[in-house]
Amino acid sequence: VTDLAAIVGVSHVTPGGSADAVDGRVPSWVVHPGNAAEVQSCVRAAGAEGLALVARGRGTHLAIGAPPTRLDLVVALDRLSRVVCHEAADMTVTVEAGCPLDALAEVLARAGQWLPLDPPRPHATTVGGLVAADLSGPLRFSQGRVRDLLIGIRTVGADGALVSGGGRVVKNVAGYDLPKLHVGALGTLGIVVEATFKLRPRPPWERAVVIACRSAEAAGEAALLAGDLGPAWLELAGPGGLPEGPGEGAAVVVGAAGIAEEVADAQARAVDLARASGLGALAVDDGAALRARFAAFATEPAAAVLRAAMLPTEVGAFVASVHRTGGPVRCLAHAASGVVRIAVQAAEPVAGLVARLRPPLEECGGSLVVERAPPALKAVLDVWGGPGPAFPLMRGVKQALDPAGLFAPGRFVGGL
Amino acid sequence: VPALASRLRSLVGADGVVDRPESLLVYECDGYTLERAVPEVVVLPRSPAEVSAVLRLLASERIAFVPRGAGTGLSGGTLPVEAPVMICTSRMQAIEAIDVANRRIVVQAGVVNQWVTNAVRAHGLRYAPDPSSQPACTIGGNVAENSGGPHTLKEGVTTNHVLGVELALPSGELVALGSAVEERPGYDLLGLVVGAEGTLGIVTRATLRLVRAPEAQRTLLAVFESVDAASAAVSGIIAAGVIPAALEMMDRLIVQAVEAAFRIGLPTDAGAVLLVELDGRAVGLDPEVERVVAVCRASGVREVRVARDELERAALWKCRKRAFGAVGRLAPNYCTQDGVVPRTRVPDILRAIAAAAERHRLRIANVFHAGDGNIHPILLYDERDRDEVRRVLAAGREILEACVALGGSLTGEHGIGVEKMALMPLLFSPDDLLVMTRLRAVFDPEGRANPHKILPDARVCVETRAPRRQAAM
Numbered sequence: 001v002t003d004l005a006a007i008v009g010v011s012h013v014t015p016g017g018s019a020d021a022v023d024g025r026v027p028s029w030v031v032h033p034g035n036a037a038e039v040q041s042c043v044r045a046a047g048a049e050g051l052a053l054v055a056r057g058r059g060t061h062l063a064i065g066a067p068p069t070r071l072d073l074v075v076a077l078d079r080l081s082r083v084v085c086h087e088a089a090d091m092t093v094t095v096e097a098g099c100p101l102d103a104l105a106e107v108l109a110r111a112g113q114w115l116p117l118d119p120p121r122p123h124a125t126t127v128g129g130l131v132a133a134d135l136s137g138p139l140r141f142s143q144g145r146v147r148d149l150l151i152g153i154r155t156v157g158a159d160g161a162l163v164s165g166g167g168r169v170v171k172n173v174a175g176y177d178l179p180k181l182h183v184g185a186l187g188t189l190g191i192v193v194e195a196t197f198k199l200r201p202r203p204p205w206e207r208a209v210v211i212a213c214r215s216a217e218a219a220g221e222a223a224l225l226a227g228d229l230g231p232a233w234l235e236l237a238g239p240g241g242l243p244e245g246p247g248e249g250a251a252v253v254v255g256a257a258g259i260a261e262e263v264a265d266a267q268a269r270a271v272d273l274a275r276a277s278g279l280g281a282l283a284v285d286d287g288a289a290l291r292a293r294f295a296a297f298a299t300e301p302a303a304a305v306l307r308a309a310m311l312p313t314e315v316g317a318f319v320a321s322v323h324r325t326g327g328p329v330r331c332l333a334h335a336a337s338g339v340v341r342i343a344v345q346a347a348e349p350v351a352g353l354v355a356r357l358r359p360p361l362e363e364c365g366g367s368l369v370v371e372r373a374p375p376a377l378k379a380v381l382d383v384w385g386g387p388g389p390a391f392p393l394m395r396g397v398k399q400a401l402d403p404a405g406l407f408a409p410g411r412f413v414g415g416l
Numbered sequence: 417v418p419a420l421a422s423r424l425r426s427l428v429g430a431d432g433v434v435d436r437p438e439s440l441l442v443y444e445c446d447g448y449t450l451e452r453a454v455p456e457v458v459v460l461p462r463s464p465a466e467v468s469a470v471l472r473l474l475a476s477e478r479i480a481f482v483p484r485g486a487g488t489g490l491s492g493g494t495l496p497v498e499a500p501v502m503i504c505t506s507r508m509q510a511i512e513a514i515d516v517a518n519r520r521i522v523v524q525a526g527v528v529n530q531w532v533t534n535a536v537r538a539h540g541l542r543y544a545p546d547p548s549s550q551p552a553c554t555i556g557g558n559v560a561e562n563s564g565g566p567h568t569l570k571e572g573v574t575t576n577h578v579l580g581v582e583l584a585l586p587s588g589e590l591v592a593l594g595s596a597v598e599e600r601p602g603y604d605l606l607g608l609v610v611g612a613e614g615t616l617g618i619v620t621r622a623t624l625r626l627v628r629a630p631e632a633q634r635t636l637l638a639v640f641e642s643v644d645a646a647s648a649a650v651s652g653i654i655a656a657g658v659i660p661a662a663l664e665m666m667d668r669l670i671v672q673a674v675e676a677a678f679r680i681g682l683p684t685d686a687g688a689v690l691l692v693e694l695d696g697r698a699v700g701l702d703p704e705v706e707r708v709v710a711v712c713r714a715s716g717v718r719e720v721r722v723a724r725d726e727l728e729r730a731a732l733w734k735c736r737k738r739a740f741g742a743v744g745r746l747a748p749n750y751c752t753q754d755g756v757v758p759r760t761r762v763p764d765i766l767r768a769i770a771a772a773a774e775r776h777r778l779r780i781a782n783v784f785h786a787g788d789g790n791i792h793p794i795l796l797y798d799e800r801d802r803d804e805v806r807r808v809l810a811a812g813r814e815i816l817e818a819c820v821a822l823g824g825s826l827t828g829e830h831g832i833g834v835e836k837m838a839l840m841p842l843l844f845s846p847d848d849l850l851v852m853t854r855l856r857a858v859f860d861p862e863g864r865a866n867p868h869k870i871l872p873d874a875r876v877c878v879e880t881r882a883p884r885r886q887a888a889m
Binding site: 087088089090091092112134144145147148157161162163164165167168169170171172173174175176177178180181183184185189200201202224228230258259261262265266309310311312313337338339364365366367369384385387388389390391393394396397398399400401413414 | 515517518520561562564568572573575576580591592593595596597598599600601602603604605607608610611612628631651654655657658659696697699700703704756757758759760785788789790823824825826827828829830831832836840843844845847848849850851852854855856857858859870
């Protein structure tokens with residue numbers, strides 16, 4: 001502790017409390033370094049003592065992952081919150097890991113730009129969390145995920161070295177693609193201290209069309225047709241998937257973004273598509289607000305949230321099968337991306353649901369992850385599922401970059 | 417080697433092994449011709465299983481190998497350097513599955529880029545990355561190099577369109593990374609393998625994402641008095657919130673060569689020409705064209721031509737896609753460099769290129785992806801003039817140093833290969849390179865997969881062998 005205090009100053013080291021717990025495990029200390037060099041020193045100090053550490057932004061998404069097998073130190077990155085460099089004309093931004101997404105969005109919006117990633121709770125989500133947890137939302141269908149937009153990264157490695165990958169240009173094939181390795185790695189290969197993204201022009205208009213369907217299967221069919229319209233996003237809500245509707249039926253929601261002419265045209269096409277199939281359609285003016293509500297689904301109150309990945313053509317039937325198994329569940333899917341979230345309202349059925357749904361998904365190259373669940377439930381669940389045939393290589397990567405298990409031990413796939 | 421060749425024949429058939437010296441000459445270099453080396457034996461497996469069998473044999477004998485697709489690479493990535501065996505994937509040509517509803521295709525590594533789009537065009541789909549060599553280059557090579565192309569400004573490069581690969585590890589084991597499903601928990605090893613230039617193993621199959629062919633396209637050509645004016649237009653177009661499908665610049669020397677070759681009516685006194693393509697929904701396109709034209713006017717454009725039909729569009733693209741061929745009229749040999757700068761620094765790098773040309777008494781033409789700052793200076797030379805070859809290498813190095821100094825990168829799409837290995841420390845610290853070295857060892861602990869590429873530590877021992885490798889100079 002005296003080492004840490006010497007590095008960051010006494011006021012930036014605090015004893016860990018229950019609010020700092022990661023999946024129920026309380027750290028001994030929380031340290032708030034003020035810059036990348038201090039993060040390096042903290043990692044070296046922790047490494048010398050054999051401590052296990054977890055990096056934290058706002059802590060909003062720490063529920064993702066398996067409980068850590070050890071935890072001594074939380075490295076809070078809230079003081080690394082600068083937008084280092086927004087090159088508007090180059091459409092790139094370099095930003096420190098602790099910067100919240102809403103603050104970043106405000107800077108970018110002044111130039112008519114955005115980082116088109118829309119995870120839940122952007123005001124309480126940091127850039128580091130976005131990268132480490134590979135967060136995304138409805139926009140991923142047209143704009144890609146973190147891996148598609150992240151062009152450079154700075155991390156602190158297990159030996160305390162500052163390691164850079166990628167760069168600040170939008171096209172770059174020099175060296176191995178280190179940025180991608182840290183995306184979704186949950187901080188198990190290093191602490192992300194800075195990230196560089198490519199940006200997009202922020203579309204001036206965003207609207208949506210809600211298409212009411214009689215069943216999840218029918219919604220699946222409608223979603224496939226709507227996908228051909230080239231929407232900005234495409235969500236599928238199972239029965240009760242949206243708080244205020246669509247009641248017993250399901251719905252497909254088609255998002256359109258761009259200039260006014262494009263958006264009006266896309267809305268009209270979606271309405272035509274619905275009518276041609278004998279379905280009701282409702283045009284929604286504030287598309288961005290509706291999209292944000294869909295994005296928020298992942299963190300809405302529930303006993304557990306499961307995330308299933310499959311081929312887009314399987315989404316409708318999958319959602320229908322989840323509802324047939326009974327129990328109080330709500331489903332919302334990034335339909336065209338093949339990602340379905342299941343919010344399970346009570347804890348009891350979760351283990352059974354996971355056991356039933358996971359094997360057929362994994363057989364087809366898909367997955368089922370317990371994205372959020374209380375520690376007691378996680379203790380009896382396999383959060384990640386089978387790590388797949390590449391696991392020996394993944395274990396090799398972990399051993400190569402963090403041989404002593406300093407970073408978030410046990411949090412990731414296969415106990416990494 | 418004779419014993420090895422016969423064992424290889426037993427694995428892939430008599431017609432799948434090349435070891436006669438005169439036949440091996442074909443494989444002495446790829447599209448990067450400044451350095452040459454002949455492999456001892458070339459093996460052409462017909463399937464992933466045969467790749468695996470060949471690699472198991474090489475593993476048992478601890479023999480190093482270099483993978484190769486069509487040999488169109490531009491950084492010497494397939495140059496055999498202390499790797500006696502070359503493994504060519506060009507006979508692995510099966511398109512194994514097409515899933516129209518999910519917009520996926522599974523192909524073997526030797527399938528040519530252009531064939532992918534040909535196979536799905538009838539369904540209104542295409543494969544987006546379109547390197548200039550797309551009629552010849554293979555998907556396996558594209559994955560290894562993370563290839564780009566003119567249309568990647570909007571759609572992204574290879575890594576954005578590969579959902580899964582089957583990788584043959586140097587041990588011979590086949591391992592699936594990623595799948596047709598978009599996400600799977602675990603480290604993004606697929607992202608690491610794409611662009612690894614064959615140093616982590618050999619990609620044998622790939623599952624690719626297909627995109628809808630655009631409903632409509634508008635292609636326009638804008639003629640400027642100077643590269644500065646054209647560069648200002650590039651920045652202006654991006655600043656106006658328009659992301660063109662392609663945004664290409666050609667300088668005067670290239671325009672003159674193209675016009676001499678194809679006679680399509682380009683003004684040979686222009687300072688620079690921009691080729692702009694917009695695509696998407698028909699309804700949104702004309703307003704975008706108007707915005708682009710307005711930006712060009714504000715930047716002092718001399719003339720804007722909008723292609724009126726597919727024929728005119730094809731003619732405009734012809735001058736861009738065949739620009740490299742036209743360069744053949746300017747000099748016996750040329751070396752295409754590949755560097756990247758932030759797109760606002762394009763005028764700066766063009767000035768640096770012009771200065772390097774003057775300093776080294778060279779002619780350098782420029783045709784490049786201006787929209788993403790990916791420059792392609794073409795250094796003209798005559799390989800019989802050994803001093804000129806030396807000056808070409810020196811100028812190339814200075815241009816890349818300038819790219820890095822401007823905040824850019826050593827390569828946007830051609831790769832590091834052998835060509836730029838020694839320059840890696842300009843871009844990466846010893847700590848960065850150490851991490852890359854450690855990652856490589858996870859896949860290839862014995863360093864047998866395409867040795868002496870990308871990571872500069874190896875270069876030290878390679879350079880002592882320079883006389884053999886630089887025979888062409």
